[in-house]
Amino acid sequence: MSLLIWEQCLQHLKKQLTPAEFSIWIRPLKAKIHNNFLHLYAPNNFVLNWIKKKYIKNLKQLLNKFCLMKPPCIILQIIPYEKEIKICSNSSNIFEKKNYNFTKKNIFNNKTNINKKYTFKNFIEGKTNQIAKYSAYQIADKLHHSYNPLFIYGNTGLGKTHLLHAIGNFILSKKILKKVIYIHSEKFVQNMVKSLKNNSIEEFKNYYRSVNILLIDDIQFFSKKERSQEELFHTFNTLFDGNHNIVLTSDCYPQKLTGVAQRLKSRFGWGVTVAIDPPDFKTRIAILLQKAYIKNISLPYDVAKFIAKKLFLNVRELEGALNNLKIHSIFIQKPITIKLAKNILKDHLQIQKKKITIKKIHEKVAEYYNITIMDLLSKKRSRSITYPRQIAISLTKKLTDYSLPEIGNFFGGRDHTTILHACRKIKNLKKKNHEILKDFKNLLYKLSL
Numbered sequence: 276m277s278l279l280i281w282e283q284c285l286q287h288l289k290k291q292l293t294p295a296e297f298s299i300w301i302r303p304l305k306a307k308i309h310n311n312f313l314h315l316y317a318p319n320n321f322v323l324n325w326i327k328k329k330y331i332k333n334l335k336q337l338l339n340k341f342c343l344m345k346p347p348c349i350i351l352q353i354i355p356y357e358k359e360i361k362i363c364s365n366s367s368n369i370f371e372k373k374n375y376n377f378t379k380k381n382i383f384n385n386k387t388n389i390n391k392k393y394t395f396k397n398f399i400e401g402k403t404n405q406i407a408k409y410s411a412y413q414i415a416d417k418l419h420h421s422y423n424p425l426f427i428y429g430n431t432g433l434g435k436t437h438l439l440h441a442i443g444n445f446i447l448s449k450k451i452l453k454k455v456i457y458i459h460s461e462k463f464v465q466n467m468v469k470s471l472k473n474n475s476i477e478e479f480k481n482y483y484r485s486v487n488i489l490l491i492d493d494i495q496f497f498s499k500k501e502r503s504q505e506e507l508f509h510t511f512n513t514l515f516d517g518n519h520n521i522v523l524t525s526d527c528y529p530q531k532l533t534g535v536a537q538r539l540k541s542r543f544g545w546g547v548t549v550a551i552d553p554p555d556f557k558t559r560i561a562i563l564l565q566k567a568y569i570k571n572i573s574l575p576y577d578v579a580k581f582i583a584k585k586l587f588l589n590v591r592e593l594e595g596a597l598n599n600l601k602i603h604s605i606f607i608q609k610p611i612t613i614k615l616a617k618n619i620l621k622d623h624l625q626i627q628k629k630k631i632t633i634k635k636i637h638e639k640v641a642e643y644y645n646i647t648i649m650d651l652l653s654k655k656r657s658r659s660i661t662y663p664r665q666i667a668i669s670l671t672k673k674l675t676d677y678s679l680p681e682i683g684n685f686f687g688g689r690d691h692t693t694i695l696h697a698c699r700k701i702k703n704l705k706k707k708n709h710e711i712l713k714d715f716k717n718l719l720y721k722l723s724l
């Protein structure tokens with residue numbers, strides 16, 4: 276009996292469960308087969324109990340299905356720390372291996388700049404980022420040319436940089452002789468300026484034009500930097516013509532980049548362009564639990580749920596809340612509870628709320644839908660006006676402490692029942708229509724800046 280049987284169960288469960296369920300509960304389990312016993316090691320008591328309650332029956336059925344002879348008995352236990360290391364290092368599904376540097380020395384030290392911390396394995400997948408992750412993986416795994424260039428765009432803190440490093444780490448782990456470099460756009464510009472000063476611009480050019488996979492982060496930093504754009508343009512052409520992969524990230528769609536030459540923008544869109552949106556509720560919970568696990572923080576599920584409900588714009592914010600909770604719980608020497616989370620998030624949410632005024636909501640919504648503020652407050656009933664108005668009302672309800680009649684006053688003296696109706700309507704539409712949900716989230720983001 277080998278671990279192959281467990282691999283089969285994993286493949287099956289991966290299809291059966293949602294990505295979030297699989298990542299939170301099943302993926303952290305480490306398996307070992309010994310004397311017809313399948314030892315499953317859970318990272319903590321919480322996961323262990325959950326597996327017992329929700330998945331053990333299913334696991335037994337799968338073992339029965341896949342075993343031709345007598346299926347092994349399952350022994351479920353908590354992993355002791357030293358054991359965890361041992362099992363992990365033997366595990367076949369670990370992507371991270373030794374980073375390697377290139378031997379040829381030059382002024383840039385041939386550093387890959389890849390951060391080992393960010394891998395595909397610890398990138399939690401959900402509806403809003405799965406295409407980006409899939410595309411990034413295609414490049415890492417197969418160096419797919421149809422994905423050249425891959426352009427990933429989205430708001431801050433949603434995992435774009437994480438995916439760039441994940442590509443780099445995956446390629447490095449395969450130990451194939453491919454030169455992969457991660458570079459932040461600002462650094463690219465700095466290096467270029469330095470090279471111009473040092474009379475080493477030829478080395479600069481050769482360095483970036485000789486890579487096999489170039490990962491460039493936050494391309495919007497090239498805005499209005501004509502000389503650097505010129506250099507990027509030639510680097511891009513050399514790599515593209517030589518069938519080398521280029522992956523770029525940005526805070527917006529290529530054509531929306533301001534201060535960037537049209538010839539570059541059009542090249543950015545030659546391959547595949549994918550968006551990353553803020554994670555949905557379930558994915559936020561999964562991310563929190565995973566980050567807590569990595570940071571060795573004991574985070575109860577209900578607290579993760581509470582934080583995920585309150586913070587919905589970006590993952591960096593979730594991580595910040597988690598770090599804050601950890602520090603406070605260590606300081607007061609008490610475990611993390613909902614009460615503690617409420618206290619900590621209170622200040623954060625209060626600051627957020629203070630930043631959001633009715634004026635700002637009016638302005639941002641009007642600008643987003645290309646209508647006037649007067650339209651928003653008017654009695655006009657055409658769909659092109661009522662829909663943005665209902666969105667604005669619903670945002671006001673979510674982001675401020677105003678009562679329904681007060682909100683009615685801010686929107687042209689409307690009755691509180693009209694306000695309630697608008698909020699309910701948008702709530703339902705968000706569930707059914709992805710575009711509406713996206714509009715709502717985009718506006719939430721713009722208002723939070």
Ligand SMILES: Nc1ncnc2c1ncn2[C@@H]1O[C@H](COP(=O)(O)OP(=O)(O)OP(=O)(O)O)[C@@H](O)[C@H]1O
Nearest residue numbers: 397398399430431432433434435436437562590591
């Ligand atoms: N799906 C995810 N799973 C796990 N961690 C994530 C995920 N998305 C984001 N993160 C984490 O959130 C943090 C911020 O992500 P990252 O730096 O990649 O964002 P970004 O989109 O590049 O933001 P910016 O545009 O500000 O550079 C990182 O610690 C990253 O690991």
